[in-house]
Amino acid sequence: MERVVLGRTGLQVSRMGVGAGGPSQIGVKTGLSDVESVDLLRKAFDAGVNLVDTSEGYGTEEIIGSALQGRNRYEIIVSSKKSTRRVEVTPAALMESLDASLQLLQTDYIDIYNLHGVVPQDYGKLVDEVYPTLVAAREAGKIRFIGITEMFGEDRQHTMLQAALADDLWDVIMVGYNLLNQTARRTVLPVALKQNVGVQIMFAVRKALGNPENLKPFVDALIDSGEIEASEIDRGNPLGFALAHGTLPDVAYRLCRDEPGVHVVLSGTGNANHLQQNLDTFERGALPSATMGQLHHLFRNVVSTTGQSLD
Numbered sequence: 019m020e021r022v023v024l025g026r027t028g029l030q031v032s033r034m035g036v037g038a039g040g041p042s043q044i045g046v047k048t049g050l051s052d053v054e055s056v057d058l059l060r061k062a063f064d065a066g067v068n069l070v071d072t073s074e075g076y077g078t079e080e081i082i083g084s085a086l087q088g089r090n091r092y093e094i095i096v097s098s099k100k101s102t103r104r105v106e107v108t109p110a111a112l113m114e115s116l117d118a119s120l121q122l123l124q125t126d127y128i129d130i131y132n133l134h135g136v137v138p139q140d141y142g143k144l145v146d147e148v149y150p151t152l153v154a155a156r157e158a159g160k161i162r163f164i165g166i167t168e169m170f171g172e173d174r175q176h177t178m179l180q181a182a183l184a185d186d187l188w189d190v191i192m193v194g195y196n197l198l199n200q201t202a203r204r205t206v207l208p209v210a211l212k213q214n215v216g217v218q219i220m221f222a223v224r225k226a227l228g229n230p231e232n233l234k235p236f237v238d239a240l241i242d243s244g245e246i247e248a249s250e251i252d253r254g255n256p257l258g259f260a261l262a263h264g265t266l267p268d269v270a271y272r273l274c275r276d277e278p279g280v281h282v283v284l285s286g287t288g289n290a291n292h293l294q295q296n297l298d299t300f301e302r303g304a305l306p307s308a309t310m311g312q313l314h315h316l317f318r319n320v321v322s323t324t325g326q327s328l329d
């Protein structure tokens with residue numbers, strides 16, 4: 019598994035990271051036992067994945083803590099988060115959450131600690147009120163780097179992350195990006211690259227890109243909204259030209275991986291076969307540049323979808 023330097027953190031990270039949230043939550047949401055979820059995670063680690071992303075809100079920190087046992091702690095980069103929506107976020111609450119995460123993860127430090135799902139209207143207040151606490155946690159050795167993640171569903175054009183990059187306070191950002199909604203490649207990724215900020219991608223596959231049948235209603239809706247030119251796409255087989263090079267999830271993950279500015283693409287699954295397919299994907303080379311160009315061109319005006327639901 020190829021590794022790259024995660025921007026200014028200097029951490030060496032695998033191009034694929036395991037997302038322990040999302041619809042599957044490493045199997046917690048799809049019927050796996052905790053032991054099976056631990057096995058799934060260990061399979062990813064054994065294959066060379068060295069980054070896992072979680073949050074206090076996912077209910078997967080304890081599983082990750084178990085999967086870390088028996089390994090040198092420094093081998094795995096753990097990203098976790100403090101929730102910021104519909105909860106009190108004070109310095110004391112943040113420290114309490116961080117200590118609880120450390121306990122569940124059975125570790126004495128978290129590599130990347132993020133403010134989770136920050137919406138534009140909360141951003142300034144969080145910087146004023148709790149950013150200094152994150153710095154204090156870093157100075158105390160409880161966290162190594164400070165990150166921030168967006169609420170893609172409510173902020174589909176990345177307003178919050180554009181403000182965060184302008185402030186340049188964050189070592190790592192997590193941004194929603196996929197084949198359908200490529201807004202971040204215009205508004206976020208070039209700035210992050212210039213500022214050497216570490217970038218984790220979420221929403222690379224989600225519902226729309228899991229299989230071609232799921233994709234069709236998304237394409238229909240985007241043609242109806244005028245974001246895709248009807249004359250440029252085959253409604254019956256929208257990405258036929260790209261599927262000559264891999265399955266839809268394979269193409270979707272590689273498109274994200276090979277975008278300049280992207281370091282880690284998070285992949286979330288509760289299915290051992292999907293995990294193996296995704297590990298294989300990350301061993302594959304780049305898509306042909308003509309195919310990448312066509313995918314960029316077809317979806318160039320899309321701003322309204324996250325790929326999760328048709329709203």
Ligand SMILES: NC(=O)c1ccc[n+]([C@@H]2O[C@H](COP(=O)([O-])OP(=O)(O)OC[C@H]3O[C@@H](n4cnc5c(N)ncnc54)[C@H](OP(=O)(O)O)[C@@H]3O)[C@@H](O)[C@H]2O)c1
Nearest residue numbers: 037038039040042167220221222223224228285286287288
């Ligand atoms: N605001 C935030 O901070 C925030 C928000 C959302 C997510 N995240 C993070 O980002 C991570 C990545 O997001 P995500 O979990 O949505 O990842 P994702 O990889 O974009 O999508 C996961 C979905 O794709 C399916 N899938 C995965 N591999 C597949 C394959 N080979 N074939 C068919 N379907 C496949 C999974 O279903 P199966 O289980 O059936 O494979 C799951 O439903 C999360 O886990 C979480 O850590 C952060």
